[in-house]
Amino acid sequence: MALVEVNNLVKRYTSAGPNAVDAVSFEIHAGEVFSLLGPNGAGKTTTISMISTLLTPTAGNVVVDGHDVQREPMAVREVIGVAPQDLALYHDLSAEENLRFWGEMRGLGGAELKREIAEKLALMDLSDRAKARVKTFSGGMKRRLNLAVGLLGNPRLVMLDEPTVAIDPQSRRYILDYVKRMNADGATVLYTTHYMEEAQELSHRIGIMDQGRLIALGTLEELTRQVGEHETLVLKLHQEGGGAALAEALTGCEDVFEASASNGEVTLNVDSAQAALPLALAKAGDLGLSIRTVDIREPNLETVFLHLTGRALRD
Amino acid sequence: MQRLRAMIRNEFLLEFTSPISLFFFLVLPLLFTAAVGAGLGGMMDQDADTPQEVRIPLYVQTQDQGSLVEALLAVFPEANLQPELVEVLPEEQFGLEIPAYFSAALLNGDMVTLTLHTLPDNSSSFAVEQAVRAAQGRVGGAALVAKMGLEQARQAGVVSTPEEELQFFREVLNEVLATAQQPPATAQVRWAEGATITDDANAMATSAEQASAGQLVTWVQITLLGAAEVLVSERLGGTLRRMLVTPASRFVVLLGKLLGRLALGLLQMTILLVGGALLFGVNWGRHPLAVALVSLAFAIATVSLGILLATVVKTRGQAGSIVVGLSMGMAALGGAWYPLEITPPLYRQVVQILPSTWAMRAYTDLLARGANLVQVLPYVGILLGFALVFLTVGVWRFQRYE
Ligand SMILES: Nc1ncnc2c1ncn2[C@@H]1O[C@H](COP(=O)(O)OP(=O)(O)O)[C@@H](O)[C@H]1O
Ligand SMILES: [Mg+2]
Numbered sequence: 001m002a003l004v005e006v007n008n009l010v011k012r013y014t015s016a017g018p019n020a021v022d023a024v025s026f027e028i029h030a031g032e033v034f035s036l037l038g039p040n041g042a043g044k045t046t047t048i049s050m051i052s053t054l055l056t057p058t059a060g061n062v063v064v065d066g067h068d069v070q071r072e073p074m075a076v077r078e079v080i081g082v083a084p085q086d087l088a089l090y091h092d093l094s095a096e097e098n099l100r101f102w103g104e105m106r107g108l109g110g111a112e113l114k115r116e117i118a119e120k121l122a123l124m125d126l127s128d129r130a131k132a133r134v135k136t137f138s139g140g141m142k143r144r145l146n147l148a149v150g151l152l153g154n155p156r157l158v159m160l161d162e163p164t165v166a167i168d169p170q171s172r173r174y175i176l177d178y179v180k181r182m183n184a185d186g187a188t189v190l191y192t193t194h195y196m197e198e199a200q201e202l203s204h205r206i207g208i209m210d211q212g213r214l215i216a217l218g219t220l221e222e223l224t225r226q227v228g229e230h231e232t233l234v235l236k237l238h239q240e241g242g243g244a245a246l247a248e249a250l251t252g253c254e255d256v257f258e259a260s261a262s263n264g265e266v267t268l269n270v271d272s273a274q275a276a277l278p279l280a281l282a283k284a285g286d287l288g289l290s291i292r293t294v295d296i297r298e299p300n301l302e303t304v305f306l307h308l309t310g311r312a313l314r315d
Numbered sequence: 316m317q318r319l320r321a322m323i324r325n326e327f328l329l330e331f332t333s334p335i336s337l338f339f340f341l342v343l344p345l346l347f348t349a350a351v352g353a354g355l356g357g358m359m360d361q362d363a364d365t366p367q368e369v370r371i372p373l374y375v376q377t378q379d380q381g382s383l384v385e386a387l388l389a390v391f392p393e394a395n396l397q398p399e400l401v402e403v404l405p406e407e408q409f410g411l412e413i414p415a416y417f418s419a420a421l422l423n424g425d426m427v428t429l430t431l432h433t434l435p436d437n438s439s440s441f442a443v444e445q446a447v448r449a450a451q452g453r454v455g456g457a458a459l460v461a462k463m464g465l466e467q468a469r470q471a472g473v474v475s476t477p478e479e480e481l482q483f484f485r486e487v488l489n490e491v492l493a494t495a496q497q498p499p500a501t502a503q504v505r506w507a508e509g510a511t512i513t514d515d516a517n518a519m520a521t522s523a524e525q526a527s528a529g530q531l532v533t534w535v536q537i538t539l540l541g542a543a544e545v546l547v548s549e550r551l552g553g554t555l556r557r558m559l560v561t562p563a564s565r566f567v568v569l570l571g572k573l574l575g576r577l578a579l580g581l582l583q584m585t586i587l588l589v590g591g592a593l594l595f596g597v598n599w600g601r602h603p604l605a606v607a608l609v610s611l612a613f614a615i616a617t618v619s620l621g622i623l624l625a626t627v628v629k630t631r632g633q634a635g636s637i638v639v640g641l642s643m644g645m646a647a648l649g650g651a652w653y654p655l656e657i658t659p660p661l662y663r664q665v666v667q668i669l670p671s672t673w674a675m676r677a678y679t680d681l682l683a684r685g686a687n688l689v690q691v692l693p694y695v696g697i698l699l700g701f702a703l704v705f706l707t708v709g710v711w712r713f714q715r716y717e
Contacts, residue, residue, distance in 0.1 A: 088553030
């Protein structure tokens with residue numbers, strides 16, 4: 001059963017401007033982790049904001065747990081918990097004071113609230129800093145608290161908007177593990193990220209967004225199958241700036257489906273890595289470039305994005 | 316209900332996270348009340364024990380040659396005024412017009428209109444006005460006493476002819492004026508409501524009253540308009556958006572923010588009222604309910620303006636400077652820093668667009684003019700009218716916020 005139905009959703013911030021979200025449709029099934037993967041500006045946050053009743057859609061509609069977000073926003077808010085992309089905390093208050101306030105705003109109180117606060121602090125490994133002011137926290141601790149607030153009251157649908165940006169690997173691991181655990185305990189999760197590894201690791205299904213549009217939707221296998229029986233060849237150059245020229249030289253060559261460059265790396269989507277490698281080496285030589293490492297990969301979401309857009313996910 | 320309580324508590328927590336805020340909330344306002352009260356005291360409260368060296372010339376044009384004019388003129392020097400009778404009042408000088416019916420009316424206990432020409436830019440204007448007011452109060456009071464004495468004398472047969480009566484009256488009048496060297500207390504002056512000054516028909520607050528009411532209005536405005544700063548920083552900090560995805564309606568969220576600030580403002584008002592009474596001897600307790608209603612209405616109007624500002628202002632810095640600037644500006648213009656009575660009539664008309672003006676009027680009426688609850692109700696109504704306008708626009712804009 002679909003816990004969330006998104007139908008032809010459109011958001012335009014200014015009447016003359018482009019569609020920040022452009023005719024997006026998808027469903028989130030109860031019990032799954034659904035990821036929206038896309039680069040910055042793809043429209044992920046805007047989509048989450050409409051699902052969470054914060055933004056009014058320009059067109060289309062969203063139904064959460066049978067309630068239309070525009071007609072019954074309060075019923076929708078009862079079901080959801082949100083950890084926004086930008087930290088939304090009171091930095092002058094302690095972790096505990098924050099949790100208490102947000103818990104009360106969610107309608108929790110008394111012994112239940114106390115239990116929830118203690119539990120969430122423990123889950124996010126913040127118990128020993130409960131009384132410390134948030135402004136003294138590290139970036140990772142703030143992120144964890146921001147997440148904990150979104151989980152208060154164990155909402156049935158949890159929306160996490162890029163919960164791992166700009167934090168240390170340890171906190172990141174902590175959050176990813178927690179999302180899995182929470183999902184195992186029954187929560188449905190809408191997760192957005194621009195890290196394909198996270199989407200790959202966590203999700204049952206993934207929607208890929210770019211420039212406001214949902215350009216692909218499915219399980220990891222379904223998505224990678226779109227690329228075909230291809231392989232990915234990643235060449236790292238000694239010359240940082242030479243990637244673009246090599247990618248250009250290889251574009252259109254036989255058996256090279258896509259070529260893109262970023263950070264001194266050239267990513268090729270090819271029929272056979274074995275066949276393409278000599279060609280790539282020759283072209284590099286023509287351009288006076290030397291190759292430092294060669295990596296052959298199975299198709300992944302990065303390749304899928306490249307395949308669909310002609311651009312790398314992290315430009 | 317629980318959410319409103321949570322939001323109010325949160326407002327207090329946030330306000331008092333740093334000791335500095337307590338300083339602004341409490342310490343500074345009381346210090347300013349003391350300092351301003353002392354400063355105004357030098358200017359406002361004429362003290363008979365310490366006559367000033369320089370006497371201010373006051374030109375007097377009278378159509379009445381009666382005995383009370385004489386008495387009035389005789390009282391002026393005590394208040395550092397040097398009266399001089401003239402046919403025509405000179406321009407650009409302090410001048411007083413006494414109508415022909417002055418003595419007769421005072422003796423009948425009727426209203427008399429004295430016209431005082433003051434100099435708007437002159438720092439002594441205020442002192443002159445006070446002095447004239449005090450003088451007419453003394454003479455009016457003395458005249459009433461003398462008149463009552465004359466009635467007694469007449470009944471006892473002590474006086475019979477009009478000449479004897481006049482003689483008797485003058486003696487008693489001089490006696491009373493001489494024994495009452497100190498000007499009677501403000502309340503008693505008003506008991507002898509015999510004469511008024513056209514320029515403004517009202518008594519003025521003492522320096523302590525003016526300072527207590529004025530500083531209350533000033534500092535409480537900073538707290539209440541601070542709703543703008545708080546809301547803007549919640550908007551920019553993302554916490555407002557987070558509130559709007561909890562199961563609380565937009566209305567409840569806005570109401571919670573409003574009530575939180577309002578509660579803070581009312582707490583501060585209470586402290587400043589009690590402080591004004593205990594530390595500076597201001598009689599706030601004459602009509603407690605009236606003071607409470609005026610304060611509440613003023614607080615609601617001001618916090619509503621704060622909410623409205625929040626929907627207009629873009630950045631936190633902007634909000635901060637607007638809050639402080641507007642608080643100070645509205646306080647000063649509205650008569651919180653110096654009495655409106657010394658300002659020109661046009662000015663007084665213009666500043667009626669400020670809630671602070673009406674709060675100051677209501678407070679001054681309560682403190683200095685013996686007004687009661689019913690008499691300040693119109694002010695309460697006007698202040699609530701301001702609140703309604705600010706809130707309507709503010710809520711409308713807030714509902715459209717994304
Ligand atoms: N409040 C806003 N006003 C105008 N444009 C916005 C606003 N928020 C986002 N946008 C634009 O909408 C597009 C989608 O943004 P966003 O949903 O934040 O993307 P993502 O979360 O995927 O990075 C971007 O082009 C962004 O610049
Ligand atoms: Mg985003």
